[in-house]
Amino acid sequence: MSYCLRMSTGDMRQVIRLLTSVERTDDQERVLESVRQHCRERDARHTHEGVRRRLTVEQALEELLDGTPGSDMGAEYTYAFDALVSRHFSDPVDLGAWRRPSWFYAMDAELAGCGVPSALRPGDFLFAGPPIRLPHPGDAFPSIGTLATDLAGQLADAYEAVLHRLAPEFQNTAQHFAKLMRFEAEEWAHAKARGRTEDTIYFFFT
Numbered sequence: 001m002s003y004c005l006r007m008s009t010g011d012m013r014q015v016i017r018l019l020t021s022v023e024r025t026d027d028q029e030r031v032l033e034s035v036r037q038h039c040r041e042r043d044a045r046h047t048h049e050g051v052r053r054r055l056t057v058e059q060a061l062e063e064l065l066d067g068t069p070g071s072d073m074g075a076e077y078t079y080a081f082d083a084l085v086s087r088h089f090s091d092p093v094d095l096g097a098w099r100r101p102s103w104f105y106a107m108d109a110e111l112a113g114c115g116v117p118s119a120l121r122p123g124d125f126l127f128a129g130p131p132i133r134l135p136h137p138g139d140a141f142p143s144i145g146t147l148a149t150d151l152a153g154q155l156a157d158a159y160e161a162v163l164h165r166l167a168p169e170f171q172n173t174a175q176h177f178a179k180l181m182r183f184e185a186e187e188w189a190h191a192k193a194r195g196r197t198e199d200t201i202y203f204f205f206t
Helices: 012-020 026-048 057-066 075-088 103-113 149-165 168-193
Strands: 003-010 093-098 143-148 200-205
Touching: 003 012, 003 075, 003 168, 012 026, 012 075, 026 057, 026 075, 057 075, 075 143, 075 200, 103 149, 103 168, 143 149, 149 168, 149 200
Parallel strands: none
Antiparallel strands: 003 093, 003 200, 143 200
């Protein structure tokens, strides 16, 4: 079994505002209808795949919006939060399928040995969890991670500086992340100049 990793960029504050609004605007209601449709499509995929859940992703979304998520473990809340993010963030970038996502912890250790700070290592930003508290998915996946966009340039610099010191098995992935984050750093600078606030790089493993 392989796990797919994707990345997108956006303003996480918009997602949190939508979740915590007491009286939503017409625009927020229109956004929510799109999010609900996304959740229904996810539920349809689960049904097609024979996945049995305690509640649907759409129900989990409504509980998050009401501020009343259940205390039981459930991946539905993670999928519901992902649906909210997907509606507000950029089109996702496919970062490939990984048979052993735990491999990133080995890469993390390799980077640590070269002096790369923990906040810039994949064990931190790929598996950091959502920016709000959600019921545990009940398994390691789906998994959410985030990186502050203003750290993208630092990450690119750090990886490029140690690339030649990494074991061969980590070099291609480190180089790929460095190129991605260099691009994101440039996009962040352009966005700031236009008054936009795309503050978060979002990762989703499923």
